[in-house]
Amino acid sequence: MIKTTAVIVGAGHAGLAMSRRLTERSIDHVVLERGEVANSWRTQRWPSLRLLTPNWQTRLPGHDYAGDDPDGFMPAADVAATLTGYARLVGAPVRTATTVHTVRAAPQGFEIHANDDVLRARAVVLATGACNLPAIPGVADAVPPSIMTLTPLAYRDPGQLPDGGALVVGASATGVQLAGEIHRSGRPVTLAVGEHVRLPRTYRGRDIFWWLEATGLLAERYDQIDDLTRARHLPSPQLTGTPQATMTDLNTLAARGVRIVGRLGRITDGVAQFSGSLANTCALADLKMNRFLNRADEWAAASGLHGELPPPHRFAPTRVDPRSPLELDLRSGEITTVLWATGFRPDHSWLDIPVRDRTGHIRHDGGVVTRAPGLYLLGMPVLRTRASTYIHGAAADSEALAGHLRSFSAAGADGYRKHARPHS
Numbered sequence: 473m474i475k476t477t478a479v480i481v482g483a484g485h486a487g488l489a490m491s492r493r494l495t496e497r498s499i500d501h502v503v504l505e506r507g508e509v510a511n512s513w514r515t516q517r518w519p520s521l522r523l524l525t526p527n528w529q530t531r532l533p534g535h536d537y538a539g540d541d542p543d544g545f546m547p548a549a550d551v552a553a554t555l556t557g558y559a560r561l562v563g564a565p566v567r568t569a570t571t572v573h574t575v576r577a578a579p580q581g582f583e584i585h586a587n588d589d590v591l592r593a594r595a596v597v598l599a600t601g602a603c604n605l606p607a608i609p610g611v612a613d614a615v616p617p618s619i620m621t622l623t624p625l626a627y628r629d630p631g632q633l634p635d636g637g638a639l640v641v642g643a644s645a646t647g648v649q650l651a652g653e654i655h656r657s658g659r660p661v662t663l664a665v666g667e668h669v670r671l672p673r674t675y676r677g678r679d680i681f682w683w684l685e686a687t688g689l690l691a692e693r694y695d696q697i698d699d700l701t702r703a704r705h706l707p708s709p710q711l712t713g714t715p716q717a718t719m720t721d722l723n724t725l726a727a728r729g730v731r732i733v734g735r736l737g738r739i740t741d742g743v744a745q746f747s748g749s750l751a752n753t754c755a756l757a758d759l760k761m762n763r764f765l766n767r768a769d770e771w772a773a774a775s776g777l778h779g780e781l782p783p784p785h786r787f788a789p790t791r792v793d794p795r796s797p798l799e800l801d802l803r804s805g806e807i808t809t810v811l812w813a814t815g816f817r818p819d820h821s822w823l824d825i826p827v828r829d830r831t832g833h834i835r836h837d838g839g840v841v842t843r844a845p846g847l848y849l850l851g852m853p854v855l856r857t858r859a860s861t862y863i864h865g866a867a868a869d870s871e872a873l874a875g876h877l878r879s880f881s882a883a884g885a886d887g888y889r890k891h892a893r894p895h896s
């Protein structure tokens with residue numbers, strides 16, 4: 473039996489940031505990782521993926537981007553290399569190839585089963601990521617078996633798809649990027665569009681993430697957001713990171729020949745049925761984008777930057793073809809692939825502590841897991857601020873949670889009894 477104060481599960485950016493924070497506080501700990509450091513970026517991302525956040529924003533505690541392309545967008549392989557270097561920089565005590573099978577409550581702490589080892593720790597940090605599994609709608613069961621179906625976790629490049637048309641379901645960051653890439657391979661692409669977040673890549677000469685940060689939007693705290701559940705489930709913005717910083721919205725995809733249809737609602741007898749509210753869905757996304765651009769302009773004016781930046785402007789509304797089909801016969805041979813770009817979900821199936829709500833999500837207050845003293849969650853969308861969704865958000869989140877963990881573990885057995893409520 474191995475005893476330590478804290479166990480961090482997962483050596484992605486979140487787990488590594490937490491390791492750095494615990495080291496700063498001289499809290500002994502170990503990071504358990506089933507693969508290598510940055511395993512998700514090595515094994516679960518398609519090779520052409522680039523971050524949609526600019527390089528300058530890839531900041532972690534004790535690490536700032538120091539390359540020669542701060543306004544560029546890092547390919548997945550570079551993210552893996554950056555995190556590997558970061559693990560070395562902070563001396564993270566990572567045990568690779570160590571899969572956590574079970575975490576359960578034990579007297580004054582937790583028992584962790586990993587490979588063939590058993591560890592005891594007073595605190596456990598769940599940093600296994602928000603995107604371990606694909607979120608696939610139930611309608612997937614009705615896709616005719618002749619069609620190849622896959623998710624972004626299995627997608628590598630268009631060469632793995634059969635010839636013929638592809639139906640990409642979902643038009644957030646992943647969907648628009650993969651629709652564009654598959655279309656460039658010469659395959660006809662139909663993109664089914666549900667609720668989405670439209671944002672321009674750049675505005676008034678600055679990257680949109682500069683604006684999201686400058687206006688304070690990313691700093692909005694979880695306990696000040698009106699509809700937190702909704703904020704935590706918002707689709708990722710329709711953005712891609714390309715070397716040319718191009719805009720990848722529905723207008724640019726449609727201009728290139730991607731067929732845009734409404735949300736995939738049902739598949740009946742092999743016929744896919746799309747929502748007729750595409751125009752409304754797009755109008756709403758345009759409205760929300762313009763609302764944010766108004767906020768950006770107001771902020772620029774109030775900050776005295778108005779004159780230094782190019783003048784405000786607005787983007788063309790999303791053009792919706794009134795002839796956009798409402799049905800597509802998936803048995804006709806026109807579509808040979810369906811790609812589910814419908815989002816991701818975390819996998820905490822190995823957590824044997826009753827801390828989930830009725831929807832299966834872990835109940836937590838800004839990353840402090842509810843009714844399980846010593847259990848922490850990191851790397852989730854809008855965990856403590858809107859920035860938590862992105863790599864750089866782990867800096868502040870890990871600082872706050874490491875502070876909490878230190879007070880908790882320093883309180884000792886008496887403190888434990890004082891803080892502790894039953895794990896159920």
Ligand SMILES: Cc1cc2nc3c(=O)[nH]c(=O)nc-3n(C[C@H](O)[C@H](O)[C@H](O)COP(=O)(O)OP(=O)(O)OC[C@H]3O[C@@H](n4cnc5c(N)ncnc54)[C@H](O)[C@@H]3O)c2cc1C
Nearest residue numbers: 482484485486506511512523524525572600601851862863
């Ligand atoms: C397609 C995609 C694009 C993204 N683009 C951006 C972007 O442009 N900018 C940005 O800031 N963020 C982006 N993100 C979001 C975010 O940065 C990632 O989700 C990030 O990988 C989450 O980091 P993490 O450290 O929380 O989890 P991960 O990087 O997923 O790390 C979790 C680690 O835990 C390990 N693990 C899981 N289960 C176990 C277990 N049972 N035992 C031991 N180890 C385990 C995994 O192997 C993995 O290494 C993107 C996410 C996705 C999916």
